[in-house]
Amino acid sequence: MDTAQFLNHLSVSLYWVCFIAYTTYWGFGFTRRKIRFSVLLGFVLLHLATISLRGIAIGYFPLTNKFESFNAFAAATFIVLLIYSGTESRIYRMSLFGVGYGFFVAAMLFPKGLSYAPPLMLTIWYVLHVPLSFFCYALWVSAMAAAVARYFVPGGKKLYDHIIDSGFQYGLITFSISMIFGGLWGYVAWGAYFLWDAKVVWSVIIWFFYATCLHLDYWQAAKRLKPPMAILGFIILIMTYVGTSFFIGSSHSFR
Numbered sequence: 001m002d003t004a005q006f007l008n009h010l011s012v013s014l015y016w017v018c019f020i021a022y023t024t025y026w027g028f029g030f031t032r033r034k035i036r037f038s039v040l041l042g043f044v045l046l047h048l049a050t051i052s053l054r055g056i057a058i059g060y061f062p063l064t065n066k067f068e069s070f071n072a073f074a075a076a077t078f079i080v081l082l083i084y085s086g087t088e089s090r091i092y093r094m095s096l097f098g099v100g101y102g103f104f105v106a107a108m109l110f111p112k113g114l115s116y117a118p119p120l121m122l123t124i125w126y127v128l129h130v131p132l133s134f135f136c137y138a139l140w141v142s143a144m145a146a147a148v149a150r151y152f153v154p155g156g157k158k159l160y161d162h163i164i165d166s167g168f169q170y171g172l173i174t175f176s177i178s179m180i181f182g183g184l185w186g187y188v189a190w191g192a193y194f195l196w197d198a199k200v201v202w203s204v205i206i207w208f209f210y211a212t213c214l215h216l217d218y219w220q221a222a223k224r225l226k227p228p229m230a231i232l233g234f235i236i237l238i239m240t241y242v243g244t245s246f247f248i249g250s251s252h253s254f255r
Contacts, residue, residue, distance in 0.1 A: 004114060007057035012112050014050040015071070018043065019104070022078075026094075026101055037085045044078050051075060060117045061127045066245075067110040072131070073241070074104035076138040084142065084163065089153050092160070095145035100138075125185035132178035136171045137237055140210065143167025144234035147227035164230050172210045179203060202240040209236055 021043045051072060055062035062068050077100030087093060120126075146163035149156070182203070183193040194200060213229050216222040 004057040007053050008112075008114050011050045011053035011057070014046060014053070015108075015112075018047045018050060019108070021046065022101055022104060026097065037082065040078065040082055040085060044075065044082060047071075047075050047078065054114070058114055058116050060122070061130075063130050064117050064121065065110065065115040067107050067112050068115070070103045070107035070110070073134045073137065074100045074107065076100075076131075076134040077103070077141055079135070080138040080142050087159070087163070089149045089156060089160075091152050092145050092149035092163070095148045096142055099141045099145070120189035123185055123188045125181050125188060129178050129181040129185050132174050132181065136174035136178060137241060139167045139171035139174065140230075140233055140237055141167075143171070143230040147230035150227050161226065164226050167230070168210055168213045168226075172207070172214060175207060175210070179207065198244040199240070202236075202244050206233070206236050206240045209233060 025040065025043060051062050051068070054068065058064065063072055077096065081093065081096050081100065084096070085093070143164045143166075146160040146167065150160040150164075153160075182200075186195060186200075187193050209229075210233060213226065213233065216226055216229070
């Protein structure tokens with residue numbers, strides 16, 4: 001067994017360790033605030049180690065197939081959860097965690113062998129574009145989780161509105177930067193900043209959607225629409241991220 005295969009086997013073994021750890025977290029919720037952050041931080045660091053080992057194995061950024069894609073998106077979601085781990089709403093925390101856990105579990109359905117980056121991925125713009133996209137998606141998932149909690153938890157609306165606004169704002173900023181890098185990647189890979197490709201078109205749709213969400217503050221009567229918009233945005237996000245890769249087909253699809 002060569003070094004790359006050894007590192008891959010080690011990475012997959014740690015993935016299963018993470019699965020046990022996250023499942024335990026899901027089952028118990030670690031509701032004690034004093035240990036909640038520390039426990040999840042340890043799990044996330046272990047998770048990032050599994051991703052890093054695959055990167056070392058292939059000698060490139062480990063986002064070359066569907067297993068790595070879902071795995072990385074789950075990690076981004078858990079990182080955002082770390083930021084808001086002090087939030088006392090169990091529904092918010094478990095809704096956000098549940099999405100990340102769902103993608104983490106879904107990753108196991110795909111082949112876990114090593115995939116080496118094709119030439120079109122061998123550019124710094126790809127490395128900058130994709131992780132930022134995942135992180136902004138995770139921020140929008142956080143907004144959705146806060147909207148769900150706002151409906152089901154009495155009180156705390158001010159806190160949930162703050163999380164929703166933060167998800168809208170920082171998610172859009174991150175996604176805008178990601179789209180700039182994506183355009184540069186597109187020019188290097190396909191010779192054009194914009195293509196009539198399903199992933200690109202849906203990315204434009206979701207950008208305009210969350211830009212609209214930000215402007216709801218300028219219309220007093222529309223502010224109440226933020227929670228349902230956050231939930232609707234999650235549906236659009238799933239279509240942008242998953243639907244275009246699995247059901248429509250896109251040049252951006254992971255193998």
